[in-house]
Structures are given as C-alpha cells and as structure tokens.
Amino acid sequence: MRVLLLTHYYAPEVGAPQHRWSALARVLTGLGHELHVLAPPPHYPGGRVLPAHAHLRPGTTATGEHGETVHRVAFRPHTGAIGGRVADEVVVAADVVRRGRSAVLPRPDVVVATAPPLPMLGAGGRLARRLGVPFVAELRDAWPDLLDVADQWSGEEPSRLRRGLHGVSRRARGGVASVLTRQQRRADAVVVTTDTFAEVLRGRDVPTVHVVRNAAHGVSGYAEHVPRVPTAELRVLHAGTMGRSQGLGTAVRAAALAADRGVPVRLRLVGAGAERDRLARLAAELRAPVDVVGPVPHATMGEHYAWADTALVTLRAWPALEWTVPSKLYEVMGLGIHVTAAVGGEAAEIVAGREAGTVSAPEDVAGLADAWERLAADRELLRVPATGRAWAAEHAGTDALGRAYADLLEAVVAGAR
Numbered sequence: 001m002r003v004l005l006l007t008h009y010y011a012p013e014v015g016a017p018q019h020r021w022s023a024l025a026r027v028l029t030g031l032g033h034e035l036h037v038l039a040p041p042p043h044y045p046g047g048r049v050l051p052a053h054a055h056l057r058p059g060t061t062a063t064g065e066h067g068e069t070v071h072r073v074a075f076r077p078h079t080g081a082i083g084g085r086v087a088d089e090v091v092v093a094a095d096v097v098r099r100g101r102s103a104v105l106p107r108p109d110v111v112v113a114t115a116p117p118l119p120m121l122g123a124g125g126r127l128a129r130r131l132g133v134p135f136v137a138e139l140r141d142a143w144p145d146l147l148d149v150a151d152q153w154s155g156e157e158p159s160r161l162r163r164g165l166h167g168v169s170r171r172a173r174g175g176v177a178s179v180l181t182r183q184q185r186r187a188d189a190v191v192v193t194t195d196t197f198a199e200v201l202r203g204r205d206v207p208t209v210h211v212v213r214n215a216a217h218g219v220s221g222y223a224e225h226v227p228r229v230p231t232a233e234l235r236v237l238h239a240g241t242m243g244r245s246q247g248l249g250t251a252v253r254a255a256a257l258a259a260d261r262g263v264p265v266r267l268r269l270v271g272a273g274a275e276r277d278r279l280a281r282l283a284a285e286l287r288a289p290v291d292v293v294g295p296v297p298h299a300t301m302g303e304h305y306a307w308a309d310t311a312l313v314t315l316r317a318w319p320a321l322e323w324t325v326p327s328k329l330y331e332v333m334g335l336g337i338h339v340t341a342a343v344g345g346e347a348a349e350i351v352a353g354r355e356a357g358t359v360s361a362p363e364d365v366a367g368l369a370d371a372w373e374r375l376a377a378d379r380e381l382l383r384v385p386a387t388g389r390a391w392a393a394e395h396a397g398t399d400a401l402g403r404a405y406a407d408l409l410e411a412v413v414a415g416a417r
Helices: 016-030 082-100 119-131 145-152 158-162 170-186 195-202 248-260 276-286 298-307 319-323 327-335 345-353 365-377 387-395 398-416
Strands: 002-006 034-039 061-063 069-072 110-115 135-139 189-192 209-211 234-239 265-270 290-293 310-314 339-342 357-360
Touching (some): 002 016, 002 082, 016 327, 110 119, 110 398, 119 135, 119 170, 135 398, 145 319, 189 195, 189 398, 234 298, 248 290, 248 310, 310 357, 327 339, 327 345, 327 387, 357 365
Parallel strands (some): 002 110, 135 189, 189 209, 234 265, 310 339
C-alpha cells in the first residue's frame, strides 16, 4: 500500500504532531508500506528555516528516518503572528495540491491529511478527488468547535482581537465550521484522537469515525520515573507546547500564589509556542518561582523528568477541550510520573480513574495552588500506583496504534476498490 501524508509539521521539527507521525511512519514502513510525505521545510515555531535545516528547501526530496520519502513544498516565512501563520498555512496547502499532482510523485493508494492547520483538510480532499483515490481526514483537535472560542485565542492580549482570525465575524466562523463539517462527511474515513470527540462527530452524521490516540512516546535513557529524594522544594515540570490552548498563564499565577503562601514550589516550563515570551514576561512581573526554558531535543527530556516531582498537564476552560487529551499526558503516565492535571472532560477522567495524579479544574488559579500546597505538605501523594503506566501501555503504545492505523488505511483502500 502506498500512503501519501499531507502535513504542515514533520521531523526534524520537535513537537506533538511531529512525534505522532514519526512513530506512525516507523510502524507503517516496518510493515512494508510505502509512505510519501508532503510537508514544508522545518520552520516551527519561529516561521523561518533554521540554518541546520537549510538543505531541506522547497522542491527537495529526502529519505526520512524510517525510510519514508519526504517531499518539501513551498511555505511563507512569518514571525509567529496569527495573520502570518494563516497565510503560511494557505501557501503550504496550495503547494501540496500542486506537488501532489506532479509526475514526480507516484500515484498513492490513499491520501491522509492531518490538521491543524485547517487548510490542509481542504487540500487533502481536493488532491484525493483529483487523483481518484480515497481520502482520510485526521483531526488532532476538536474542529470545528474550537472556532467558537476564536476570540479567546490570543489569551490575555485583547488588543490582538482585531487582527488576523480574531477579526472575523461569528457568521464567517459559522461558515468555516459548516465547510469543515462537510469535509468530514465527505472523507472516506475521519481519524480523531479521543473517544468523546468521536461520539460528537458521529452525532453530526459523520459516517466513518475512528479513534487512533496519540502515543506514549518513550524517552531515550529514561524508561521509568524514579521519585527523587524529597527536598523542601516541590518541583513542577511542564514539557511541551506553550500555546494558546494550554492556558499556562494560570500555572504561572498559581506558582506565584503558592509562593506567597509560603509553599516552596518551583515551576519549570520547557518547550516552545506562541505564548512562551508572554509567559516569561508574566513570571518576571509576578516574581513567580518559574523558569522558562527553550525547546530541547526529545532524547534529552530524561534529565528534566528526573528533576521533577510532578508533571503539569493543562488546558484552557474551553468546552471543546473537554473532548481533547493532551498528547503529553500519555508520555508522563507511561513513565509513571505523578500528574498535576489542570484539565476537564476525558483527560480528567483518565487521570482520576487510574489514580495517576491530582486533578484541578482548568484555569482555576487558587485550585491549582491548593493542589501544589497539598503535594508539598505530603510527599507520599506523589507516589502513584502502576495503573497509570499499565493503561498508557495498553491504550497508547506506539506499535499497537501504528498497526491499528495501518489496518484502517488498508480497509479504506480495499473499500474504495
């Protein structure tokens, strides 16, 4: 089977979607399938290609880590602002369609488009129709429902609401939502990452919805978390995207509040994202016990996990995010690290049901500070049973998820034939 993947994010970039498809690529190629990838040069999150990846310019083709063939398409450099990012997404989607129809690429048996960004779904459906092959739409987030809170995407900077997507009217957003729902209904299969969002789409007459969760990616040299010898300081780690949907401003404020109460807490934020600079400014303004660290290679994450007493997983209090499970949750559960989960919905149920950590309501500053105060006072609460690791191994193991995806694609191809 020959699979053509359309994605805005791909290795050697570092991030959740890149890790997801790197793991899936390993399994697909290991099963003997041929995988071609159409993606722009690595330019996340800064909007410009780093010098180390300058050779991966548009128009080049290279063999990926797992034997997949990666074709680089055009993109539009940007500074990270929403308007520039959307323009980049549109340019990438347009060139994906152009390159996908060229004679350079062999005709695939199936086209898979992963979103966000949303223009990639339209590109995938259009390219699949032109090639006369089935189309699989993958939704890593709850779209189109996240459009309902588009006026909150800029976090705590209301002046930005007049720019980019934040200037569109509710009527326009409703039109975009209708288009997305039609695209989902027309796809030969829709892949989502949670059970709850799958049920939502089925209730909207999206006929073929399948769940392939994000994976619990292992960390090189760090197979299982060993709680460190307790000291006075409670160490909290957030490792991953510092984006608008994570709501990490709540964590910074909670750390400041806990410190004001005399709780010896230290929060470390590791990663990149649209909110990183704002979070650093907020921490400095509040004199919060927070360290903001830039992105690090995934292979070196073991040293940060070894430093931590608990791993923070957080989301905004947006209704659509109750159908979302952050990919980082699977990783930290798989390592056996205590989780501080400032989330709701399915993610909260997973943590509470497996006794994997402490659950706090999303965007509740006082509640999160209370949780850290309890953990600092009673370090035995940081010891979690093996149920969380067992659940992650069963439901988020990379090999099982990759085989499930391969079986799904084979069934779609067979159905089309």
